[in-house]
Structures are given as C-alpha cells and as structure tokens.
Amino acid sequence: MSYQLYRNTTLGHSLQECLDELIQTHQITPALALQVLLEFDKAISKAFGVIKTKTTFKGNLKTYRFCDNVWTFVLEEFQFKEAQSAEIHVDKVKIVACDAKGSGEIIS
Numbered sequence: 039m040s041y042q043l044y045r046n047t048t049l050g051h052s053l054q055e056c057l058d059e060l061i062q063t064h065q066i067t068p069a070l071a072l073q074v075l076l077e078f079d080k081a082i083s084k085a086f087g088v089i090k091t092k093t094t095f096k097g098n099l100k101t102y103r104f105c106d107n108v109w110t111f112v113l114e115e116f117q118f119k120e121a122q123s124a125e126i127h128v129d130k131v132k133i134v135a136c137d138a139k140g141s142g143e144i145i146s
Contacts, residue, residue, distance in 0.1 A: 044082040109135040
C-alpha cells in the first residue's frame with residue numbers, strides 16, 4: 039500500500055514543484071508527472087520500512103482520531119530521542135500512522 043502522506047514533506051513539495059515546472063515547459067506530460075509521484079510514494083514508503091533505529095518519545099496527548107484505518111495523534115510538550123543522539127523537545131507534534139499491510143489502494 040502506498041500512502042500520499044510524504045508528498046506533504048519538504049522533499050515531496052520540491053518534487054511537485056519540479057514536476058509542475060517540467061509540465062509548464064512541456065518537457066513532460068501530466069500523466070508522466072503523476073507516474074513519478076506514484077513511484078515516489080512507493081519508494082519513500084519502502085525506504086522508511088527498512089529503518090531499524092531505536093527511538094523513544096513521550097508527550098502529552100492532546101487529541102487522537104482513527105478514521106479510514108489511519109490514526110492521527112496530536113501531542114504537546116513532545117520529547118523525541120533516537121539511539122545515541124541528543125533529545126529533541128518541541129511544543130507540538132502531529133503523528134499520522136497508517137496500516138502498512140492493506141488492500142493496495144492509494145490513500146491521500
């Protein structure tokens with residue numbers, strides 16, 4: 039299953055801007071741009087699937103929601119620590135968790 043969540047990252051936005059520019063200059067078709075985005079969705083999901091780094095986090099749960107097989111959590115006073123690195127503190131964080139084993143459909 040490929041989710042379109044990572045399109046809303048800095049990397050995803052940059053890719054979309056580049057594709058838009060290529061479409062506007064008639065160097066690629068919109069269909070090809072869509073195919074590139076679909077491959078990006080698959081590749082980024084696969085890349086995150088092989089990460090084995092131990093991480094810990096804690097925070098105060100402000101809201102949570104489960105809709106269409108997707109969990110969304112908003113935490114405040116969030117602390118995140120990756121193995122052998124400094125702890126990171128932020129005021130607020132949003133975590134979106136999706137089922138890795140699904141029907142193969144694309145979720146936006």
